Amino acid sequence: MTTEKDIYYTKDIPVPETPPPGEEPAPWKRTRIIGKRVPRVDGYERVSGTAVYPSDVILPNMIHGAILRCPHPHAMVKKVDISKAEKMPGVRAVITGDSPEADLMWPYSGEVRTKLFDPHCRFEGETVAAVAADTPYQAWDAVRAIKVSYDVKKHLVDETEALTSEVSIHEGGNKVGVQTHHRGDVEKGFAAADAVVAASYRSACEIHTPIELHGCVANWDGGALTLWESTQGVYSVQSGVAEVLGMPLSKVRVIGHYMGGAFGSKLQAGKYTIIAALLARKTARPVKLFLSREETYLAVGNRPPANMTLKAGVKKDGTLTALDFTCTGASGAYPAGGTALVDWLIRDLYACPNVRTECTDVYINAGPARPFRAPGHPQASWALEQMMDALAEKIGMDPVAIRLKNVPDISQGRDRPYTTTGLRECIAKGAEAFGWETARKAAEEHNRNGGPIKRGVGMGSCVWFVGGGGPPSTVVIKLFSDGSVNLNMGASDIGTGTKTVMALVAAEELGVKPEVIQIENADTGTTQYATPSGGSKTVPTEAPTVRNAAIAVKQELLKMAARELDAEVSDLRFDADDILSSKDSSQKVNIKDLSELKKRGVVMGVGYRGPNPENKSVNPFAAQFCEVEVNTHTGEVEILRFLGTNESGRVMDRLTFDCQVLGGITMGIGFGMTEWRALDHGQTGKMLNKNWHDYKLPTALDVPMDMTSVPIEMPDPEANNTGAKGLGEPVTIPTAGAIANAVYHATGIRMTDTPINPITLNRKFAEKEG
Amino acid sequence: MKHDPKASHCQCGGKISRRGFITALGVGAAGVAASGAMTARTATAKETPMIPSGETARIDLTVNDRTHTLLVEPRWTLLHVLRESLGMTGTKAGCERGECGACTVLIDDIPRYACLTLAVEAQGRRIVTLEGLMEGEKLGPVQEAFLEEDAFQCGYCTPGQIVAAEGLLRADPNPSSETITRAMSGNLCRCGTYPHIHNAIQSAAGKRR
Ligand code: FES
Ligand code: FES
Numbered sequence: 001m002t003t004e005k006d007i008y009y010t011k012d013i014p015v016p017e018t019p020p021p022g023e024e025p026a027p028w029k030r031t032r033i034i035g036k037r038v039p040r041v042d043g044y045e046r047v048s049g050t051a052v053y054p055s056d057v058i059l060p061n062m063i064h065g066a067i068l069r070c071p072h073p074h075a076m077v078k079k080v081d082i083s084k085a086e087k088m089p090g091v092r093a094v095i096t097g098d099s100p101e102a103d104l105m106w107p108y109s110g111e112v113r114t115k116l117f118d119p120h121c122r123f124e125g126e127t128v129a130a131v132a133a134d135t136p137y138q139a140w141d142a143v144r145a146i147k148v149s150y151d152v153k154k155h156l157v158d159e160t161e162a163l164t165s166e167v168s169i170h171e172g173g174n175k176v177g178v179q180t181h182h183r184g185d186v187e188k189g190f191a192a193a194d195a196v197v198a199a200s201y202r203s204a205c206e207i208h209t210p211i212e213l214h215g216c217v218a219n220w221d222g223g224a225l226t227l228w229e230s231t232q233g234v235y236s237v238q239s240g241v242a243e244v245l246g247m248p249l250s251k252v253r254v255i256g257h258y259m260g261g262a263f264g265s266k267l268q269a270g271k272y273t274i275i276a277a278l279l280a281r282k283t284a285r286p287v288k289l290f291l292s293r294e295e296t297y298l299a300v301g302n303r304p305p306a307n308m309t310l311k312a313g314v315k316k317d318g319t320l321t322a323l324d325f326t327c328t329g330a331s332g333a334y335p336a337g338g339t340a341l342v343d344w345l346i347r348d349l350y351a352c353p354n355v356r357t358e359c360t361d362v363y364i365n366a367g368p369a370r371p372f373r374a375p376g377h378p379q380a381s382w383a384l385e386q387m388m389d390a391l392a393e394k395i396g397m398d399p400v401a402i403r404l405k406n407v408p409d410i411s412q413g414r415d416r417p418y419t420t421t422g423l424r425e426c427i428a429k430g431a432e433a434f435g436w437e438t439a440r441k442a443a444e445e446h447n448r449n450g451g452p453i454k455r456g457v458g459m460g461s462c463v464w465f466v467g468g469g470g471p472p473s474t475v476v477i478k479l480f481s482d483g484s485v486n487l488n489m490g491a492s493d494i495g496t497g498t499k500t501v502m503a504l505v506a507a508e509e510l511g512v513k514p515e516v517i518q519i520e521n522a523d524t525g526t527t528q529y530a531t532p533s534g535g536s537k538t539v540p541t542e543a544p545t546v547r548n549a550a551i552a553v554k555q556e557l558l559k560m561a562a563r564e565l566d567a568e569v570s571d572l573r574f575d576a577d578d579i580l581s582s583k584d585s586s587q588k589v590n591i592k593d594l595s596e597l598k599k600r601g602v603v604m605g606v607g608y609r610g611p612n613p614e615n616k617s618v619n620p621f622a623a624q625f626c627e628v629e630v631n632t633h634t635g636e637v638e639i640l641r642f643l644g645t646n647e648s649g650r651v652m653d654r655l656t657f658d659c660q661v662l663g664g665i666t667m668g669i670g671f672g673m674t675e676w677r678a679l680d681h682g683q684t685g686k687m688l689n690k691n692w693h694d695y696k697l698p699t700a701l702d703v704p705m706d707m708t709s710v711p712i713e714m715p716d717p718e719a720n721n722t723g724a725k726g727l728g729e730p731v732t733i734p735t736a737g738a739i740a741n742a743v744y745h746a747t748g749i750r751m752t753d754t755p756i757n758p759i760t761l762n763r764k765f766a767e768k769e770g
Numbered sequence: 771m772k773h774d775p776k777a778s779h780c781q782c783g784g785k786i787s788r789r790g791f792i793t794a795l796g797v798g799a800a801g802v803a804a805s806g807a808m809t810a811r812t813a814t815a816k817e818t819p820m821i822p823s824g825e826t827a828r829i830d831l832t833v834n835d836r837t838h839t840l841l842v843e844p845r846w847t848l849l850h851v852l853r854e855s856l857g858m859t860g861t862k863a864g865c866e867r868g869e870c871g872a873c874t875v876l877i878d879d880i881p882r883y884a885c886l887t888l889a890v891e892a893q894g895r896r897i898v899t900l901e902g903l904m905e906g907e908k909l910g911p912v913q914e915a916f917l918e919e920d921a922f923q924c925g926y927c928t929p930g931q932i933v934a935a936e937g938l939l940r941a942d943p944n945p946s947s948e949t950i951t952r953a954m955s956g957n958l959c960r961c962g963t964y965p966h967i968h969n970a971i972q973s974a975a976g977k978r979r
Contacts, residue, residue, distance in 0.1 A: 043917040046925030047932060048909060049860025049900040056859035089824045135854075137845060138823055211864045211872055211926040211960050260862070260926025261960050293865040495924030495961050655920045659966055663923055666962025692869035692958065700964045701955045705947065707965045 008483045008516050008577065015511035015574035018554040024610070025551055027717050034508045034722075035713075037655040040500045041514055042493070045258075053258045054228040055290050057217045063092055065279045065289030066139035067272065068129040068146050069299065070121035073365035073685035074155035074169070077119040080129055081147040088145055090138030093282040096129040096146075101278055104244055106271055108334035108368065112170075116244075116274060121150075122169055122333035123367050124686050125298025127271055132279040132287050155365040155685040159330040159338075160307060162362045169333060169363040176331045176338060176361035181347055183412070189322025189354030193313025195394040201310065201383040202753040203736070204676030205330075206303040207296075207695065208372055212260020214300045215290030218276035225277055226253045226525075230290075231266045232494050233532025238524045240269030245277065253525040256492055263667075264371035265301040267532045297690035301370025302677060304329045304338045306379035310346070314391040318405035320352040327359045327379075336368035337361070341376030344465050345384050345733075348413035349423075350406035365685060366677075371534065373664075374464060374729035378671050378736055385460035385737030386750065398440075399741065400431045403461055403623075411617040419468070419616045419718040422647025426623040426712050427461050430645035433710050434459075434625040443627070443745060452633045456746025460734030461623035467648070467726030468618025468719050469541030473609040474528040477506060477549040478602050479557070483577050483592055484516045487549075490530030491542050492522040496728050497656030498538050502546045504653060505722060509550035511576050536620065536726025539652060541609055544720040549607030556603045560596045564589050610720070618719045620648040621712075622730040624665065628742040632765060635758030637743060639669065641706035642735075649716040649725035661709035661731045668735020670698045673756050821845065829893050833858065834902030842889045849873045849884035852899060860900035860929050864958070871957030874930035874937075875899050881937035881956075900929040903936055912936050915974035916967070923961035931957045935971045939978055945971070 019025045028034065045051035070077070080096045095102045097117035105113040114120070117127055129146050133139040156162040162174040190196055216229035225247065231237050234254040242252045259266065276289035291300070307328045313321040325346045331338035339359035346357055392402040407424045410417045431437075436457070443455040478486040487506050493499045499519050507514040520527055530542065554574065561579040562569045565587050572579050581587035597603055612618060627640045644661045651657050674696040678688040689695040715723030740751050749764045826841035831848075833856065842851055849866065852858045852875070864872030866885045873884040876898040903910035909917065912935050922928040931954065938945055938953040945953065950971050959967065 039917050039920060043920075043922075044909065046922060046928055047913040047916045048904055049858075049929055051925060052859065053862075053926065055863065056853070058854070058857055058859070089822070135843075136850070137843065141823055209960060210924070211862070211870060211958065212924070213863070259924065261924040263960070290863075293867065293869070495922075497923075659920045659923060659963055662965045663962035666964060667960075691867060692865055693867075697958050697960060698962070698964075699955045699958060700951045700968070703962070703964050705951065705965050705968050 008513060009511050015576070016509055018551060018558060018574070020570070021555055025547065025721050027715060027721065027723055028508065031508055033514065034504050035651045035654060038500065038504060038514065038653050039655060040497055041503045041517070041519065042499050051258045053212055053260050054216055054230040054256060055212055055260070057228045057288070059217065059219060059286040062217065062286040062288055063132050063134055063283060064136040064139045065130060065132045065276055065287045066136065066143045067127055067275060067295070068143045068148070069295060070124060070126040070128050070150070072121065072150055072152050073124045073157060074153040075121050075150040076153065077121060077128055078149045078151050082129065084147070085131065085142040085145040088138065088142045090134035091131060091142045092134070092285065093132045093279055094129060094142065094146070095278055095282065101282060104274065106244065106274070109336065112334055116271065123298070123365050125295060125367055127275065130275045130279060132283050157364050157366055157679040157685045158681050159305060159328055159362045159364050162364050163328065163360070169365060174363045176335050176363055179339065179359045180357065181343060182356040184354030186322040186324050186354045186356045190313045193321040194316045195391065196311065196313045197387060197390045197394060198309070198311035199387065199390065199752060201308045201386065203306045203379045203382045203671070204754050205305040206372065206671050206675050207677055208263045208265035208301055209296055209692070209697065210261025210263060210265065213290045213293065214266060214270055214272060214296055216273050216276050217286060217288045218280040219286035220281050220284070224251045224253070226255065227273060227277070228255050229273060230259045231256045232259070232262045232492050232534050233267055234492065234522045234524050235490055235529055236267060236532045237269040237273060241273055241277065244274050255525070256522040259492060259494060262494055263373045264375070264534055267371060267534050270300060293692065294690045297687060297695065298367050301372065302367060303372035304331065304369045306342055308379070308383045310383045310387050312387050312391055314395060316395055318395065318397050318402045320350055320406050322354040323352050325357040328362060329359065330362050330364045330366070332364060332366045332368040334368045336370065337375065338369055339376070341465055342379050344413060345377060345380040345462065348411055349384065349461070349463050350388070350403065351408035351412065352406070366679060373667065374733050377462065377464065377729065377733045378668065381460060381462055381733050381737045382740065382754065385734060386740050386752070389458070389741045389744065399459060400427060400436055403427050411619065414617045416615050416617055419613055419618050420649070420714055420716045421621060422712045422714050423461060423463065423621040426621050426645040426647050429712060430623040430625055430643060430710060433645070434643045436625060439627055447746065452631055454630045454632055454746040455627065456630065456742040456744065457627045458738045458741030458745055459623060459625045460738040460741065461621070462730055462733035463619050463621050464536055464726065464730040464733065467536040467540065467620040467730070468612055469537035469539070469726065470612045471609040473530050473541050473545040475542065475545040475549040475607045476528055477546070477553050477605045477607070479553050481592065481597050481601050483512070485510060485512050486518045486520065487546065488520045488527050489542060489546065490522060490524070490527045491538055492533045494533045496533070496538065496660060497653055498533060498542065500656060501539055501652045502542055505543050505546045506550050509547050510553065511574060536728045536730065539724050540618070540720055540726055543652065543722040543724050545607045545609040547607065547721055549605045552605030552607060553603055556605060557591055557594065560594045561589050563596070564594055613718045616718060618716065618725060620646065620725045620727060620730045622646045622734060624734045624738045626738050626742050628739065628746060630743060630746045632747060635761035635765065637673065637756060637761065639704045639739065641704050643708040643710060644731060645710045645712050646727060646730060647712040647714055648727040648730070649714060649719055650723035651711045651713050652724050654711070657711060657727065658709040660727050662707045664731025665707055665735050666698055666703050668732045669703050669739065672736030672739045672754055674698055674702060676755055827890060829890055831889065831892060831897065832895065833897045834899060844888065844890050846889050847885050848875065848887040848889045848892045848897070851889040852884060858899055858901055862926055862929055864927065870927070871934060872927050872930040874933045874957065876933060876937050879937060879940050881934045900933055903932065911977035912939065912974040915970040915977060919966050919970040919973060921966040921970035922963055927957060927959045931959065931967055935974060938971070939975055943978060944975060
């Protein structure tokens with residue numbers, strides 16, 4: 001028979017040493033459960049259907065909201081006639097720019113605020129009015145019955161045209177801003193080069209489209225508002241809503257226990273959040289407002305298009321001498337970081353003394369951008385990785401070798417050392433695991449035999465801008481009188497496995513089994529402050545905080561045991577759920593028998609996230625390798641296999657780690673091959689493919705099932721006390737560039753513009769022949 | 771490509787005319803008879819009268835071996851009725867226009883998009899949702915395999931994937947790798963967990979044997 005002790009605690013493996021209060025814990029030496037393949041702690045809920053996502057919330061008396069959006073890319077609203085809509089069956093409220101309760105300012109950015117229903121609609125999909133009705137069908141009936149007269153204005157949907165156009169989207173011209181960086185002297189660098197290559201690249205605009213739609217359920221209890229929102233950060237939504245509605249933070253409770261994907265598009269409150277709250281207040285009913293799929297294509301963010309030029313110089317031995325980069329991107333209709341971080345890889349990834357970058361962000365009449373998984377990076381990687389291969393070819397060097405030749409010693413972008421860097425290992429060990437040389441040779445051999453099917457092998461590598469996380473974060477761990485544990489944190493689990501990793505950290509530190517840990521998270525009413533989950537910072541931010549909270553629990557238990565045993569705290573240590581004296585092992589008490597714990601019922605430990613190391617840069621690294629087959633008659637590309645190496649410090653859960661890697665590669669395949677926003681340039685200016693039928697996400701048929709994740713595990717002792725760095729973004733950065741390089745290897749054709757598909761590839765075949 | 775500006779706000783199933791409705795209804799003509807208003811009115815060629823909003827028909831819907839008697843508007847999709855009327859939110863809504871598979875249910879053992887199926891059309895059929903794959907509190911074999919293989923991230927496409935996989939395995943207990951990929955290609959996963967889903971289905975096939 002198992003005892004209770006067996007159920008809760010793992011015996012025979014020492015619990016990590018407990019540092020005295022105020023002292024940093026030592027890095028874990030050997031881990032018991034961290035790094036194993038552990039299925040998710042909330043997996044049952046997710047596969048059984050018991051997980052209640054925000055879009056699943058049903059409240060008594062709940063009604064449904066819908067938003068009327070401007071169908072033109074640029075127009076002034078002249079008149080909104082709601083007389084018919086208001087009288088329709090089931091309709092409870094209609095709000096427009098004329099409604100006093102909607103007279104609020106919406107912060108599009110730090111500087112730019114507009115009315116919530118602003119008459120000047122600068123993009124297709126801007127909000128014009130909203131309805132609440134008994135059923136979603138009735139809400140949409142009423143939306144369609146609202147008559148709006150628009151004064152349609154001339155639009156600009158092409159970012160290069162917008163730079164020179166007479167038409168101004170905002171006063172003061174269409175430039176949002178220009179950012180430059182330079183170090184060294186690029187002209188001297190080019191003069192010192194043995195070979196110089198220059199090329200233009202473009203990556204198309206990509207839309208997030210997580211499977212759970214954007215939206216929320218809003219409910220008022222008098223002056224207090226509760227929101228169930230599909231979000232990456234409940235505290236961020238709370239502060240956004242409180243600001244717009246002029247409410248104290250304490251009166252806005254945001255709950256987001258589960259959420260169905262975001263990739264950067266749900267970091268903040270949406271206009272839809274405010275609209276749902278207004279409709280709920282006006283009708284005195286809970287309102288569910290989730291966007292339609294089409295609206296998510298228009299109004300809730302994108303990865304902006306990037307028009308890039310890159311000129312690079314290299315010596316015969318592969319040493320880079322100069323990089324000169326320009327990019328024109330598009331924030332959309334409001335300032336939204338249209339070129340954010342797009343030059344970071346140029347500045348930081350490969351060693352180069354002479355670098356110049358210039359990024360120009362432009363307004364166009366399209367939905368504002370939002371951060372999208374590794375903002376800026378896949379775009380630059382698309383250019384830089386293809387350029388590295390072009391340089392290698394020019395000097396007769398292997399693509400892997402040229403990258404290894406240029407692994408930097410420090411973070412050049414920040415001019416300070418990395419805490420740790422596994423870039424070299426990612427490239428070298430990845431090449432080995434993939435069988436790079438053999439595969440390259442075999443492909444070349446195959447292609448020499450003629451035939452329409454050509455084979456190619458390509459690669460790319462990357463660094464991600466951040467990935468070390470940082471303060472603030474607060475976590476509370478409660479240990480109940482039977483030794484079981486409750487973990488309380490504000491962070492959202494956006495699908496990356498945050499809850500699971502945190503359970504493992506608590507389990508590792510306390511010696512408890514993860515199954516007996518109950519997790520409460522992502523609720524501003526009941527859980528602790530956390531920043532939104534994004535930027536590959538959740539694990540390195542929350543994991544050390546959880547560890548600190550667990551240590552605080554142990555310190556408290558040790559104090560109780562010292563009083564109970566009449567011993568010194570410094571002489572006591574844990575053995576599973578026993579606390580015993582190192583001097584006299586007969587002096588021993590089980591935590592369940594601690595009289596103070598019995599009396600109190602709970603021990604609580606509070607953990608705070610400490611500061612990051614000073615003057616160092618914490619970054620994760622990755623490399624990816626792939627093999628493709630190109631049908632030169634049809635232009636079809638089949639990806640045969642992919643391999644990804646990632647150095648993200650310590651591997652926390654091998655199972656979710658691998659899942660991230662495969663997911664990132666899949667998304668990268670979409671970015672490179674299937675996805676692009678088509679705006680009706682020169683005609684209506686509207687988006688032509690605002691649905692999953694016309695805008696293709698990769699399906700199971702478009703990605704290889706032969707995908708391998710090879711972790712390069714290098715616990716980073718300086719990054720934080722768990723040694724873990726971020727993973728979520730580096731996994732998708734080098735994918736598209738690696739595919740382009742493989743296609744080039746197969747066909748000798750440089751696909752400088754995304755997407756690589758039969759249409760674009762056939763055009764290139766024709767150009768080559770003609 | 772010309773776009774109707776009004777259509778840009780159309781939620782699938784939100785604007786069903788009588789003619790469109792009957793076409794969509796297909797073989798489920800019993801649904802028409804159940805709605806008095808439907809049979810009483812005749813559409814002319816020029817005009818396609820709308821069924822008034824709020825006018826409901828009585829239907830019997832058999833979901834997971836339980837028959838529910840419900841009043842539904844004829845235009846309501848099975849997805850809407852499952853989620854909002856029956857509160858069975860295991861079936862998810864991703865697009866409501868037949869593009870993602872988040873709403874996949876089994877109808878007479880065949881995976882179908884609940885967002886493209888009218889509730890009236892599903893009368894007399896055997897509907898199985900994610901919840902119906904449970905044995906009490908115990909996970910079914912496909913669910914268990916998804917959990918073990920980490921065949922999901924955010925989990926929002928997952929119910930649809932699991933039900934599609936269940937449908938596949940009911941039709942073909944020993945699917946080839948190629949068959950799995952093809953059968954699952956109607957279910958999008960934006961988190962990109964396809965290879966793990968593939969593993970899970972192979973493992974589930976073994977578990978069911
Ligand atoms: S919700 Fe039915 S296919 Fe997307
Ligand atoms: S798990 Fe997130 S969409 Fe599939």
